[in-house]
Amino acid sequence: MKHCLIVDDSAVIRKVARRILEGLSFRTSEAEDGEQALSRCRTEMPDAVLLDWNMPVMDGYSFLRALRELPGGEIPKVVFCTTENDVGNIARAMRAGADEYIMKPFDKEIMTAKMQEVGLV
């Protein structure tokens, strides 16, 4: 079973994402900000990270750059899931090593399509 770490400061978004991902046969874990997410990744590197951009403590973009520096940090497929839908930011995220990008709001179809796109569904 693939493991997806859901990183978002909104409990509602985490819950919605968890339900969709578990429906796609993912095992999930959660973090409320980038720093918490990095700590989780040091303990257990997930197969995928669903990543918000704007979060307190450490934002998603900084987390992504730090993740890719960790041993094994190149492994997780990182899918941004954010209201940052400006094309410049999308390009910046992809250059920093993101694999896919979801612009909120999302639904099950979009999440499924993006997880298929990164080869995890």
Add this chain to the structure above:
Amino acid sequence: MLDADFDFLRAYLKERSGLSLSAEKRYLIDSRLGPICRRFSLTGVPDLVTKLRQGRDRALETAVVEAMTTNETFFFRDKTPFDIFKDTILPQMLAARAGKRKLRIWCAAASSGQEPYSLAMILDEARAKLAGWQIEIVATDIAAEVLDKAKAGIYTQFEVQRGLPIQMLLKYFQQKGDAWHISPAIKSMVTFKQMNLIKDFSQLGQFDVIYCRNVLIYFDQPTKTDVLRRLSAALAPDGVLLLGAAETVIGLTDALAPHASKRGLYVASGAGRAGAGNTGAGNATAETGKMRVPAGGLRIAAGG
């Protein structure tokens, strides 16, 4: 709704679009024609049927047919038909057409354009191999309203996230406010035309590849047979047809056969062909059509 009104609408839609509306789909009448009634200031479906029976309002007739046909689509829908195009059809067509350097593709139910534009993006990705080639993508649909959207090439954030990889979004679309505009280069690769598949489409000419996905499921058996027979006739002798996952040629025509391993892909079987213009199942001319010329270069094996 009175049974007589339902029966009238069922016959009306069958005649104009080929749509076969079963009794279980009766609920669609209210859900889809309700907005049309409001748009044309009609009191309800009985009033609408009365107007249709009078036959004097062409705009209403068109709106009813367009509302009842399904336009569900998205970029790279079902993924596999596009992987087949990229990995199987295109390389083999490039070899088979190396002399003429011409390729004609038809999306027979293009809806709001996502399917032909997906193919155009694949072709653009392969442009290094296509230098000097003349490639034509013809995209048709029965509904003028969705074709207008297709021609505009403007999509919502929701639409561009259904099936379109993010790198392709960045490469082929421009963001303007909340909307995403497909690039002029991709748009210029597709020609859109309004076309009803149950009518004669022979004027479109011959194609190397035809995508006709998720249309036949709405037709009854004789209409499916008739459309498939004419699609087969519109294919080059070594051309290929792609149908939706829930569609098949089996039991409907012997002019086409399923590919050995690629689901949804159909190739010439070598059986008799008829002219693309002869509409009507069981047409005598159709039954005595010309034999298919053996494939020249393209070899996509049919059958098991």
